[in-house]
Amino acid sequence: MTKLSVNINKVATLRNSRGGDMPNVVKSAVDVQLFGADGVTVHPRPDERHITYQDVMDIKPIIKTEFNIEGYPSRNFIDLVKKVKPHQVTLVPDPPEAITSNAGWDTIKNKSFLQEIISEFSEYGIRTSIFIDTDLDNISNAAATGTDRVELYTEPYAAMYAKDREKAIAPFVAAAEMAKKVGLKINAGHDLSLENLKFFSEKIPFLAEVSIGHALICDALYIGLEKAVKLYKEQLKR
Template identity: 65%
Template sequence: MTKLSVNINKVATIRNARGGNTPNLVQVAIDIQKFGGQGITIHPRPDERHIRYQDAYDLKPIVTTEYNIEGNPQDAFLDLVLQIKPTQVTLVPDAVDAITSNAGWDTVKHKDYLAEIISECKRNGIRTSIFVDPTLEMIEGAAQTGTDRIELYTEEFAKQYSLGNKKAIEPYADCAVLANKLGLGINAGHDLSLENIQFFAENIPGLLEVSIGHALISEALYLGLETVVQQYLEKLK
């Protein structure tokens, strides 16, 4: 079964809008795991617009499933990751001023840079994943960096699926087949939702984990957090 890792950035966004500690990020992470979530994902940014670096430390002792920290591997981020030693680090090439992640790595151009970072993380017992666009060349490049996994960037799939274009899954499926052949684990994330998650998971061979935040928290406003987590788990069976 594909694991569900819940990205709680949006919970931190709501908290930060008023100051204080409501909603309580740590308690939300505890509850998500109690409801069946199989991982917690955070994506701290340099401006701490949602997840604060202190949150990363506060969450460490209470995440008993899988702890995934995403981000651009700048010095401060890498220092954080190497101190906390989460289950997984997902390397994302997001610009400082980006609203959200909007592109995968050029794994050919940045192969040596990524390989050095990945090697250091793996020496510290941290599983590594690279955020990539669904192109075969980028999958091949990722394999040469020594990464454990890739995370397929699924925004375009989600957009096309909402327009009724189910063929948009094809490049993702092709990349998954290649990744499996190359010995890479496969994660996925970005704009996956209750609407499209089952179709995506059914068509991606070897899909190990999905990281879902914005859609899941938005859906929880109507359905409740426990109900939404359970619905994702059911669709991922």
């Protein structure tokens, strides 16, 4: 069964909008695991506008499942990951000013850069994943970087889903098949929701993990965090 890692960045965004410690980010990490999530994802940015570096340090000791840290591999980010030693680090190519991740790596142009960083993480026993789009050349060349996994950037799928879900899923199936062919495991994330997750999971049955934050936290505002986590887990059952 595909694992669900819950991204709790939006909890930190709400906290930071007011200051103080409400809602409590560490408690949200504890709770999503208690409610059935298979992991917790955070994405600390250089300006710390949502998850802070201190949050990452505070969350690590309460992880009972898996901890996934996403981010652009600046030296400060690399040092943080090596200090925390999460189960997985997901490398994203977004610049510091980006509102959210909106593109995948060019693994041909950035091959040496990624090889060096991934090698550094591998020495610490940290599993690596590269955020990537459905370009088959980028996926086939991802294997040469030494990464363990790729995370498919699913915003284009989500945007087209309501109009033509078969057309929307087709490039992702091809991309996943290519990743599998070159020996990489497949994660996915970005704009996956209760509307489109089940179909995505069914079409890519060997999908290892999805990372979901924005939609799940939005749903939790209406139905509660526990029910939201359980509903997303339901979409992943086969």
